[in-house]
Amino acid sequence: MSLIVQKFGGSSVSDAAAIHRAAARVANSRRQGHDVVVVVSAMGDTTDELLDLAAAVTDTPSARELDMLLTAGERISMSLLAMALQREGVGALSLTGMQAGLRTTATFGAARITQVDPTRLRATLDAGEIPIVAGFQGWTDAEETTTLGRGGSDTTAVALAAALEADVCEIYSDVDGMFTADPRVVPTARRIPWLRYDDALELSAHGAKILHLRAVEFARRHGVPLHVRSSFSDKPGTWVTTSRDHVPTDHLTPQEAQMEDPLIEGVAHTHDQAMLTIVNVPDVPGRAAQIFAVLSGEVSVIDMLGQTHTARENGLIDFSFALPAADAQRAREVLLTQQEALGFTDVSVTETVGKVSVSGHGVRSNPEVPARLLKALADQGITVHMFTTSESRISVVVEAPQVEASVQAIHTAFELDSDEGEAVVYGGTGR
Amino acid sequence: MSLIVQKFGGSSVSDAAAIHRAAARVANSRRQGHDVVVVVSAMGDTTDELLDLAAAVTDTPSARELDMLLTAGERISMSLLAMALQREGVGALSLTGMQAGLRTTATFGAARITQVDPTRLRATLDAGEIPIVAGFQGWTDAEETTTLGRGGSDTTAVALAAALEADVCEIYSDVDGMFTADPRVVPTARRIPWLRYDDALELSAHGAKILHLRAVEFARRHGVPLHVRSSFSDKPGTWVTTSRDHVPTDHLTPQEAQMEDPLIEGVAHTHDQAMLTIVNVPDVPGRAAQIFAVLSGEVSVIDMLGQTHTARENGLIDFSFALPAADAQRAREVLLTQQEALGFTDVSVTETVGKVSVSGHGVRSNPEVPARLLKALADQGITVHMFTTSESRISVVVEAPQVEASVQAIHTAFELDSDEGEAVVYGGTGR
Structure with missing residues (x-):
């Protein structure tokens, strides 16, 4: 049995059907005997809709109030995902960033994680329930809600994986993994089965929007294996680790496992x-x-x-x-x-x-x-x-x-x- | 200078225009030298929309997750109202039920208020800022989000008014006050300028949906004067107090002040x-x-x-x-x-x-x-x-x-x- 953190992006929880699909995936991992912690983004376009609401009220929203507003998005998606899991007969408990023990600096809109106290996460797991954690958000010592900025949900997932010493942090979106180029531009682009953190960082920093730069940095610093996958398929996705030896053996084909490092990754x-x-x-x-x-x-x-x-x-x-x-x-x-x-x-x-x-x-x-x-x-x-x-x-x-x-x-x-x-x-x- | 709690219902914050209207009213009270604490409901139909989302996911949502979901509504409206006030140059700070010190029992969906710790509310007022508090929601000793059930925002407002010993709790909606009958049914219905708590309770319990029963009970128990008003007009509304002497003298006409108690109120x-x-x-x-x-x-x-x-x-x-x-x-x-x-x-x-x-x-x-x-x-x-x-x-x-x-x-x-x-x-x- 291993401990898996699964992060679902906005496209993976965009409506009731997507939420049930994500729930089925979580439930499946659970039935395979794994402990699972879920991190979730806001549904589909919710964040943009909330930003539109703010823009209708003022041109210059304060960062503090914007954070209060935007954190409503994950509150909605996480409670719905918890309900969907409960409907499948799987115990689940949604948790805000605060409840999940995610402490940050007070820099509203771009807070940095200062500490993760996994006490409640562990208690929830010990009770046989799956914690569904709001991505993107944290809590300060002064009892203020913060957000980690764009891509923050990936960072939340990696931070929780690091604190819980999870075996892997799975990042689910609507793409099959990281590719040698954007497949919309290069239809012959190849999925990259495995990448070093450094190479994933370069790709993330310079245009591959699948994985957030900051989350990769965090994962590298804490040695959290990342697995970038699609929530719409069971394709093998892309592993990001320190070395190829850290990828579960059944996740690479024999060729992939023995392939020389390519001249360039992507x-x-x-x-x-x-x-x-x-x-x-x-x-x-x-x-x-x-x-x-x-x-x-x-x-x-x-x-x-x-x-x-x-x-x-x-x-x-x-x-x-x-x-x-x-x-x-x-x-x-x-x-x-x-x-x-x-x-x-x-x-x-x-x-x-x-x-x-x-x-x-x-x-x-x-x-x-x-x-x-x-x-x-x-x-x-x-x-x-x-x-x-x-x-x-x-x-x-x-x-x-x-x-x-x-x-x-x-x-x-x-x-x-x-x-x-x-x-x-x-x-x-x-x- | 007095301390006023102003509660705005969903119709009073239904869109950007309504939010600005509410903000202007709050700012006006502030400029008149009053300390103001605002309590806000979810925008317009938000609560029903969130319930629809839950219904699309499951027929049997757990009360705990439903509370987590529904509290997103007030989070949205309160941050937008704070932004609108800031735009008018008035300092404002949105606060969740938890941040506002509103403790409840753990009965999800129908929690009862056990304690209000107004420390942060007072600190916010002392800093010259207007607290914008999420109605309807509370927080338990086990760090769980709860809701007070339908009409809970009125109850939040009255509870905060009681804890702060406010001079009045103003309940804003889209009606001009309490009437001798529903004006949609009886076009000749009269606004009731003043009511005893007991009579307001009877009217609330038996069909006058303007003021929530539980809020009136709470107000009676703690002697909080209520003033039911429209956020769309400056009409005098309806006062609910222990006796007519508790209504500010300039709020009743000479006839109203001397009127005998009617045979029936409504x-x-x-x-x-x-x-x-x-x-x-x-x-x-x-x-x-x-x-x-x-x-x-x-x-x-x-x-x-x-x-x-x-x-x-x-x-x-x-x-x-x-x-x-x-x-x-x-x-x-x-x-x-x-x-x-x-x-x-x-x-x-x-x-x-x-x-x-x-x-x-x-x-x-x-x-x-x-x-x-x-x-x-x-x-x-x-x-x-x-x-x-x-x-x-x-x-x-x-x-x-x-x-x-x-x-x-x-x-x-x-x-x-x-x-x-x-x-x-x-x-x-x-x-």
């Missing part, structure tokens, strides 16, 4: 990116640090920082970086308020770009990887605006309309296309 | 009643107690118990009583299982009846009241199936289609019709 992409260039910055020591001090707190993610020109004869350089399109104009305005101090002549923003990334172990040491990637794009006539490499990832910025073609070209160039014709089920991203 | 009515008759019961001591022991726990309300015949020559009597129509068949079945022990020959059920009640001080001592009531009905050719009197109330059971005509006839007979042509606003019953 191709991820994001739209809604912008590219910002600070033009003619005096090339003096510490200037880059000054620039990023100005942007700190104003921009959510600065990615792919590049110094695109070495200092010209006039001693001036350009700084470029990619950032979420939503932050671009704000970043530009903030920089312009400091134009005199920073000494640049202009800030240019290109808002219609996207980012394509490849990640995997081959990137770290193999100079063939960037060469093959750039050739694949050049062969398609695709212009690369920016290009950065890190230890385990290469990213390029391309024009937005060329993102899909870039993903396809790279996917083929690295021989990731499936030759099995595996039926791919992909219906959107889970939450 | 005419209430309920549909959805049934009449059950147990036929040919041996007239032996203790048999009635046996009958009601059998029904105890099976029937929610037994009303108007009557022994409709004195013992006939054969030593047999009939017992009749009124009860909610929804309970009638169940009550009949339970009785039939004990037919041998109880010795009756049959149980007959008439499901299409309604009840009309008059209440007021005149009923207690004035034999003219029943006479005038019965004559009014007889003049209209309305048959009375049952008739009971108590110290402060007379009720009759009539055929369901004759309920409205009965109310109108009685209202006129007791000279309750308005001669002022007051514009009556009545848009359904608040929750």
Whole structure:
């Protein structure tokens, strides 16, 4: 008997039928003799509907009241799932984040987990009941409800799995696992049977929305094996662990179990990116640090920082970086308020770009990887605006309309296309 | 400066416009220098929608999970109302029943308040913020969420008013106060400017759905002045207090302040009643107690118990009583299982009846009241199936289609019709 944490995303509890499907899955694990703890997201579009309600009342809701509002969503789905399990004759008890012992910082809207006290979870399991825990939410020492931010339900599941020393944390959504590329863009994308945490992190960070970055980080830190699966099928999904040895032997085919690490694991992409260039910055020591001090707190993610020109004869350089399109104009305005101090002549923003990334172990040491990637794009006539490499990832910025073609070209160039014709089920991203 | 508890029913927070209207009213009270504590119901039809969701999942939801589900409703409305107040520049803080210190028994679905610890409410007020408290919900010593049952938001408001020793508890809905009859049935019904708790109890118990019975009982026990008002107008509403002296002097007109107590306060009515008759019961001591022991726990309300015949020559009597129509068949079945022990020959059920009640001080001592009531009905050719009197109330059971005509006839007979042509606003019953 093992202890399993099962997390169901919004698409897996979107209506009564989905809730019964999730309940049947939980009940089945229970009947197989496992202890199960369930973590659940809000039903389908509930979170967006609640945000719409708030938007109808005010343009500037306080983060504290927004958290109070949004946590209603998981309260609804978890009680319905508990009812569905009870209907199947399986004891179940819904628990809020507070009741499940999930303590957080008081940063409303983006709280961080400080402690998990699994006392009540254990008592519930000991009583033979299945705890159904509200994902995404926590509780502070000052008795305030908080949320963990988007993707928080994955993080809740991993945190509970870590606290309970669960054997596995299963993440259910409406996709069959993690793929070498988004199957909607690359129909020949292959399911990845197993990934190291590092590679899953890279994929999650750069466009594979199936698994939330923060949950993977948490899982890596605590060594929680993740199993990403579809709640609509019994397909094997994707395991994320420290090593292939941590995957139950019957979960990988003999080929998969013996397969060499691929050159790259997958191709991820994001739209809604912008590219910002600070033009003619005096090339003096510490200037880059000054620039990023100005942007700190104003921009959510600065990615792919590049110094695109070495200092010209006039001693001036350009700084470029990619950032979420939503932050671009704000970043530009903030920089312009400091134009005199920073000494640049202009800030240019290109808002219609996207980012394509490849990640995997081959990137770290193999100079063939960037060469093959750039050739694949050049062969398609695709212009690369920016290009950065890190230890385990290469990213390029391309024009937005060329993102899909870039993903396809790279996917083929690295021989990731499936030759099995595996039926791919992909219906959107889970939450 | 006084301390006011303001309770807004579902119709008063049914959408963004209503929420802003409620917020404006709260902000206005605050600007007049009062301390305000707000209690709020779920928006409009939210509770029914949540019940529909549960019904789609199971026919037999556990009371505990149903409470978890339903409390999402107030969580939504209270956070939105707090946002609306903040938008008006008024500090506000939404609080769950738990956060507001409302402790209850563990009877899910019908919990009773055991204690109110107003520490956090007072701290919030001291910080210059308006607490927006979720009505209808509480928290047990075992850290479980409970609900107080239907009408529970009124009870929450009164309980908080009692604990805070508030000067008044204002109950806002979409009606202008309590009337001498339902203005939808009797267009000439008059607003009652002031009522004693006892009379409000009678009216609430027997069909005036504006104010919940239990809240009135709680208010009477703790001497909390109630002020029933519309959130859609500034009309004076209805005060419910121990004596007329407890109503602020500027809230009654000179006539109202000096008016003699009327013979009766009002005419209430309920549909959805049934009449059950147990036929040919041996007239032996203790048999009635046996009958009601059998029904105890099976029937929610037994009303108007009557022994409709004195013992006939054969030593047999009939017992009749009124009860909610929804309970009638169940009550009949339970009785039939004990037919041998109880010795009756049959149980007959008439499901299409309604009840009309008059209440007021005149009923207690004035034999003219029943006479005038019965004559009014007889003049209209309305048959009375049952008739009971108590110290402060007379009720009759009539055929369901004759309920409205009965109310109108009685209202006129007791000279309750308005001669002022007051514009009556009545848009359904608040929750």
